[in-house]
Amino acid sequence: MMKLFWAPKTRSLRALWMLEEAGAPYERVKIDITAPGRPPELLAANPMGKVPALVDGAAQLAESAAICAYIAERFPQAGLAPALGDPLRARYFHWLFFAPGCIEPAYTQKFADVRLNSSAAGWGDFDRVTTTLERALDKGPWILGERFSAADVMIGADLIFGVERFAIVPRRPAFDAYLQRCRARPALQRALAIDDAG
Ligand SMILES: N[C@@H](CCC(=O)N[C@@H](CS)C(=O)NCC(=O)O)C(=O)O
Known part of the structure; x- marks a missing residue:
């Protein structure tokens, strides 16, 4: 196991x-x-x-x-992932890597309150990352459109932390609606119950 x-x-x-x-x-x-x-x-x-x-x-x-x-x-x-050969797999990898490659460092930069050159920093800057994410989630229901994937687990969890737990990401309708859809998933409910029980 x-x-x-x-x-x-x-x-x-x-x-x-x-x-x-x-x-x-x-x-x-x-x-x-x-x-x-x-x-x-x-x-x-x-x-x-x-x-x-x-x-x-x-x-x-x-x-x-x-x-x-x-x-x-x-x-x-x-x-939980588009199959090999499915063109959607390209976007799947894009967003799966966007989470640790752009969202995480943008959060860290926001916490540390440091200014960097947005052109040189691989993630740009906090506003660029959150605006990009907002646009990508606007249509929904998921980051790949109709299809839920592992990329939503990464991005959804990052928004749970960024919007709800740390309140560093501004509340935006697209984030609230996406988080609501994530929270309606029984798998996330089970994971949160385990997490809350500690
Ligand atoms: N890049 C790692 C980060 C993992 C990470 O930083 N975990 C923290 C908890 S959120 C940790 O284990 N901290 C304890 C330590 O650094 O020893 C990932 O995405 O999984």
């Missing part, structure tokens, strides 16, 4: 949500990220010692976007 190293109220929510969407059998190993030391099995999966990290037999990996992509491939019957 797959093993998820996780901690409540962290980026682990993405992996929990994704595993629940896939209907994958998994066990959870809770890590106290405030305490020093990490179990050797977690360090083997993620030399950074961070969560989430996933062990699936001989397969070990970390980085939540990679975990979401891996689970989508591992459980193709769940339909």
